[in-house]
């Protein structure tokens with residue numbers, strides 16, 4: 001590293017990382033898995049464009065920190081998908097990158113050993129291995145696209161992505177979203193500003209030219225054609241924004257801007273004032289809006305884990321409880337199952353009564 005009085009003044013060290021193409025060659029996707037992921041992306045795109053009237057439910061831990069627990073959760077979700085497939089499309093929330101308000105553990109890629117050793121190469125490897133395992137089980141995967149470089153390593157395995165509340169207004173993230181290969185949801189800002197997410201939808205649907213990296217890890221000028229499947233995620237702000245008056249106002253804002261009024265409601269975060277036990281209350285309200293004829297809500301998101309609540313990450317990893325979030329608090333599996341089954345059952349009635357399509 002070139003470090004002197006003018007260059008890299010605040011940089012302590014640098015280390016080369018495996019090339020994206022090398023990681024992908026070491027952990028490749030099979031042809032069957034490619035077909036599965038292309039199908040999952042198409043299904044989600046059809047839901048976003050209301051050609052498929054099932055509702056998307058994105059459910060999973062706030063963050064992945066334990067690969068075994070993630071696999072156990074995934075198998076439960078897979079079984080549940082079978083039971084609700086006529087009205088719901090279940091996608092697992094597999095979040096490896098956490099945006100922090102100030103500082104804190106930034107996720108499995110950044111610090112896979114949870115000890116401040118920042119073994120990012122192992123983090124990417126573990127993440128790709130888990131994504132491959134989940135895809136082998138035919139579980140569609142949702143994640144947050146936070147780091148603008150990591151998609152080169154992992155995004156072939158992802159069927160839905162979010163841009164988070166802290167980055168929706170960032171040009172870098174809008175440019176990245178314009179080139180991502182899967183449907184992309186933009187969260188409203190942490191203060192509740194929906195306008196920035198609507199602007200982001202327009203930015204992401206346009207083509208851009210920007211500096212990025214390619215598959216070989218080379219710095220490149222990336223030219224994108226725009227992402228046709230951008231949508232809005234309501235996550236609350238200074239106050240919750242899942243209620244019909246806010247959903248209707250957001251729908252009107254999107255339509256006025258000329259974009260597809262497709263909305264996912266995040267049943268967690270500021271929509272619960274960070275009280276995880278309120279997630280079923282938010283989900284029930286959305287269900288009622290759908291029953292009353294709402295056509296803009298295409299999905300909900302749940303922060304859910306095997307066991308409820310959350311726990312602090314401390315230096316003593318031996319005290320960590322299995323299947324409990326180390327970031328935001330989650331509902332447990334029993335609550336998730338009850339919520340999803342009721343949602344699916346009541347939606348089935350809506351779909352039947354309106355004779356809507358459930359497949360493209």
Ligand SMILES: O=C[C@H](O)[C@H](O)COP(=O)(O)O
Nearest residue numbers: 098099100101102104327328
């Ligand atoms: O979803 C997770 C958190 O809400 C987000 O990463 C911010 O976390 P923090 O406020 O604890 O840093």
Ligand SMILES: C=C(OP(=O)(O)O)C(=O)O
Nearest residue numbers: 099164165166187235269
């Ligand atoms: C960080 C998240 O959400 P938000 O961007 O809404 O805070 C998240 O969903 O993990």
